[in-house]
Amino acid sequence: MSMTPPPGWYPDPSAPYQERWWDGTAWTEHARAAPLPAVPPGGGRGRAIALTAAAAVLVTAIVTGALVLGEDGAGPAARPPAPGVPAPVTSSPSPDPSAAGPAVVEDQLNGITFPLLDNWVRPRNVAEDDVMMTTEGTYECPGDGGVCRHGLVISRTVTATAERSPKTLAERDIEDAAGDAYDRDPVGARPFGGIESHRVVGSGAVAVAGRAGYYVRWRVTTAEGPGGYVQSLVFPSAVGTGSPVVVRYVFDAGADGPPLADMDRITEGIRPTGGGTADP
Incomplete structure (x- = not known):
């Protein structure tokens, strides 16, 4: 059974307070602000912030663990994403300013x-x-x-x-x-x-x-x-x-x-x- 998560919005490993679209095989360029979690009555804004921060720490820990536990020295691009946690975003080269013309x-x-x-x-x-x-x-x-x-x-x-x-x-x-x-x-x-x-x-x-x-x-x-x-x-x-x-x-x-x-x-x-x- 494949462990690759289906297409959807997932926490962005490069920016914990936003989400990025995973197309089922790779990250795309589409990103959005992460929605705030529902806060029970009386929870207050402080609880919402705490939940968001905890989610960001959890995502970072899972991604970091996947990198550390990898075998044969393979880099992040060589491993499939963990269930529910897509692989880290690979930075694309900066565009050449001269390519746009004067x-x-x-x-x-x-x-x-x-x-x-x-x-x-x-x-x-x-x-x-x-x-x-x-x-x-x-x-x-x-x-x-x-x-x-x-x-x-x-x-x-x-x-x-x-x-x-x-x-x-x-x-x-x-x-x-x-x-x-x-x-x-x-x-x-x-x-x-x-x-x-x-x-x-x-x-x-x-x-x-x-x-x-x-x-x-x-x-x-x-x-x-x-x-x-x-x-x-x-x-x-x-x-x-x-x-x-x-x-x-x-x-x-x-x-x-x-x-x-x-x-x-x-x-x-x-x-x-x-x-x-x-x-x-």
Whole structure:
């Protein structure tokens, strides 16, 4: 007669306060919290805890005894489970994080994803809902105070105009992008003391997710702090009617700012949702 217990829920040898499903031959990945035993009237919570602890000790003792009394030096995997007590769970190897592919951030509204580079994180404690990612950590703004971040990537749909030319829209947006980032914040404060000057350090046509786009990049000098780089990138959306999307990059200058090359790396890694390349 086989001594292997039938399929069912049994005390989990690796976690005494939960149960694991035994399929009749091996443990499965399915687990659940162990139900509390019935407590007679007047028994109180202390009796329930004592019963649970006693059951856990009993299971552990039975499993340990099976291991110690085994013959011919066979390991746990070589012995069938004792009646009513399935064999210990065998740990499976940890999954390789690289197998899931690179991390991305999704802009569902515009149907695109952004690569999440090293030292960049998904937005936390950020008021604007169109911020796709930020650099790690914050610092005290050098001007009017408040909390600043060394890098931001923002994605928005262009809706306030009928203009569709990426070049025209990028050239229009860059001034507002610089002002929002380094001149005045939404409540009128000047976290960097205001913008003193700017110069264009890059512009031109660029392919984004298989679509023709255009970017303009400024180097901004501020009254307080090292200033920074601001870029407006515009290209047609990969969903709907193809409304233009503007992606703003805000990178502090100086040693603490993110590498300027990250702007290009992020742009090159923008993809339509679901991967692949959008139709032009």
